[in-house]
Amino acid sequence: MSTFDYGNTRLRARLSRLLTKEMLEEMTRTDNIDGFLSSLIKSPYKISIEKALTVSSGIQSVETFLETETENLFRDFGSFYEDSAWEQVRLLFAFHDFLNIHTIVRGVLGNVPKREIQDLLTRSGKIPFRILRDLSMSPGFSALISKMVAFHIPYTDVLLKNQTILPSLQGAQIELLLEKVFYDEVFKENSLYLNQSSFLKEYFSMHVDQDNIVCALRIIKNPEMISSKNIDIKECFIEYGTISKSMFISVTAEKDIGKAVNRFSGTPYYNCLQEGLQEYQQTGLLTEFEERLRKMLLKRASQYPFEDPIGVGVPIGYFVRKTNEMQNIWWIAKGIQLGFDSVDIIEHLEVLV
Numbered sequence: 605m606s607t608f609d610y611g612n613t614r615l616r617a618r619l620s621r622l623l624t625k626e627m628l629e630e631m632t633r634t635d636n637i638d639g640f641l642s643s644l645i646k647s648p649y650k651i652s653i654e655k656a657l658t659v660s661s662g663i664q665s666v667e668t669f670l671e672t673e674t675e676n677l678f679r680d681f682g683s684f685y686e687d688s689a690w691e692q693v694r695l696l697f698a699f700h701d702f703l704n705i706h707t708i709v710r711g712v713l714g715n716v717p718k719r720e721i722q723d724l725l726t727r728s729g730k731i732p733f734r735i736l737r738d739l740s741m742s743p744g745f746s747a748l749i750s751k752m753v754a755f756h757i758p759y760t761d762v763l764l765k766n767q768t769i770l771p772s773l774q775g776a777q778i779e780l781l782l783e784k785v786f787y788d789e790v791f792k793e794n795s796l797y798l799n800q801s802s803f804l805k806e807y808f809s810m811h812v813d814q815d816n817i818v819c820a821l822r823i824i825k826n827p828e829m830i831s832s833k834n835i836d837i838k839e840c841f842i843e844y845g846t847i848s849k850s851m852f853i854s855v856t857a858e859k860d861i862g863k864a865v866n867r868f869s870g871t872p873y874y875n876c877l878q879e880g881l882q883e884y885q886q887t888g889l890l891t892e893f894e895e896r897l898r899k900m901l902l903k904r905a906s907q908y909p910f911e912d913p914i915g916v917g918v919p920i921g922y923f924v925r926k927t928n929e930m931q932n933i934w935w936i937a938k939g940i941q942l943g944f945d946s947v948d949i950i951e952h953l954e955v956l957v
Contacts, residue, residue, distance in 0.1 A: 611684030611693075612918040619909065619922055621648045622929055625955040631936050632949040637662050640940050644669070644933075652676075666937040670930050671734065674727045677926060681919065691797040692804055692916045695790060696923050698758070699808070701729035702786045705752075705759055706779060708739050712748045713775040723938070728927040731757065745770070759785055774829060776822060783815055783842055791844045803908050803917045810872075810904065812845035814897045816852050817873060821890050823856045824864050847871060876900045899954065902928065906956040925956050 627647065634640045644653045649669070656669035678697060685693050704725050711721035721740040727733055735755050742748035749767070752760040762785045763770065763778075770778065790808050791798060798805050819840055823830055830837055837856060841849045851867075858864040861884060865877045880893035905924045908917030932953050939949035 607685065607687055607689035608915055608918065611681070611689070612914065614680075614684055615918050615922040616909065616913075619925065622925055623647060623932075625953075625957070628932055628936065628953055628955060629946075629950050632939065632946040632953075634940060637666070637937065637941055640937055641665060649673075663937055663941050666934065667733075670727050670934060671732065673930060674729075674733060677728065677923075678730055681923075685919070688797060688800060689916070691794070692801060693919045695794060695797070695804070695808075696920060697728070697730045699786075699790075699811075700726050700927070701731050701758055702782070704729055704731065704736050705739075705757060706782055708736065708742075708748065709745075709782065710775060710779055711740060712742050712745055713778065723934075726927055727930045727934070728923065731755075774833070776819070776829060777833075777835075780819070780840065780842075787812055787842050787844055801912070801916045803912045803915065803920065806846075807905055807908075807920055809844060809846050810901050812842050813847050813871075813873065814894075814901060816841045816845055816847065816849075817868070817877070817897065818890065818894050820852045820855045821861060821864060821893055824858055824861055825890060873897065873900070902954070903956065928954055928956055 631640055631643045634643055641653060641657065644650075652669050652672055653665070656665045656672060660668045681693050681697075682690065707724050708721060710716075711718075711724070718741050722737055725733070725736050725740070729736075735757075739748060739751050739755070739757070742751055749760065749763050751757075752763070759782050762781060766773075766781065773781075787808070798808070823837070823840065829835075830840070837853055838849065841852045843849065855864050855867045858867065862881055865874075865881050868874045868877055876896040876899070877893060880896040883892040884890070902924055906921055906928070909921035911917055932955070935952060936949055939952075
C-alpha cells in the first residue's frame with residue numbers, strides 16, 4: 605500500500621467539493637458582504653463560516669474564515685500523510701512560506717503600500733497569516749528583519765549573516781539571496797524526497813525556471829543593475845531548473861526584450877512569454893511576464909492529480925487548487941466591499957478547470 609493512498613483518497617473526494625466557476629460567479633452578484641457570507645454558508649464552507657461569524661463580522665469574518673481554512677489545510681495534510689510522503693508534501697508548505705516572505709521582502713524594500721503587500725500573500729503556508737500581516741507592516745527593512753527574528757521566521761539567518769552588506773545590495777540581489785537559500789534546501793537537503801517523484805521535481809524545477817527567466821529579462825531591461833555593481837552574471841541565476849544557466853547567460857546578451865523572448869522558442873514557456881510580450885509592449889512592465897508564468901505553472905500543477913493519481917501529484921494539485929480557491933474568495937469579498945461590479949470581479953477571478 606502506497607504511503608499516499610490514505611491521503612489521496614480523501615483529497616480526491618475533496619477535489620469534487622471545491623467551488624465551481626458557476627458558484628464563484630454567482631457569489632459575485634451578491635449586494636454586500638453579508639449577502640456574500642450567506643452564499644458561503646450554503647456552500648461546503650458552512651461550518652467554517654458559521655464559526656468565523658461567532659467571533660467577527662463583515663470582511664473580518666472572511667479573513668477569520670480564510671485563516672482557519674489555512675490552518676486546517678496544514679493540519680489535515682499532516683494527518684493524511686506520514687514518513688516519506690509527508691516529507692514530500694511538507695515542501696509545499698515550506699515553498700509557500702518562502703513565497704510569502706519573498707513577497708514581503710520585495711514589498712518592504714520597494715515601499716509598496718502595506719495593504720497591497722497583504723493582498724499579494726497566499727493563504728497556504730505554515731506561517732499564520734496574522735504574522736505575515738504584521739511583517740508586511742514593517743516601516744523599513746531593518747524593522748522587518750527584527751520582526752522576523754522575533755517570530756522565528758525561516759530564512760532570517762541568511763539575512764542576518766549578510767546584514768553588513770545588505771545596505772549595499774539592490775532589492776533584486778536580496779531576493780536572489782533568499783531564492784538560492786530556499787532552492788538549495790529543496791534540491792540538496794531534500795534531494796532524497798525530491799527524487800522520489802518526477803512531478804515534485806518538475807514542480808520546483810519549473811519555478812526555478814520562472815525565477816531565472818524573470819531575472820534574465822530584468823538584466824536586459826536594466827543592464828546597469830549588473831554593470832554598476834560589478835556583479836558576476838553567473839551568480840545571477842539559480843541552479844536546478846530545466847533550462848541551463850549558460851542559456852540564460854547567453855539570453856542576457858540580447859539588447860531587446862522581444863529577441864530575448866524568441867530565444868525561449870522550443871521551451872514550455874515560449875507561448876506564455878509571447879503573450880506577456882504583447883502586454884509588455886503596451887505597459888513596459890516586466891510583471892506582465894511574471895504574471896503569465898505564474899498562471900502557467902499554476903495551471904500545470906493543477907493537472908497533477910489526473911496524471912499522478914497514486915503519488916504526490918494529488919496533494920500538489922489539491923493544494924494549488926485549494927489555495928487558488930481561497931484567493932478567489934478573498935478577491936470576491938474585497939471586490940464586493942469596494943463596490944466593484946460583478947463583471948469586473950469575474951474578470952479577475954482565476955478559475956482552474
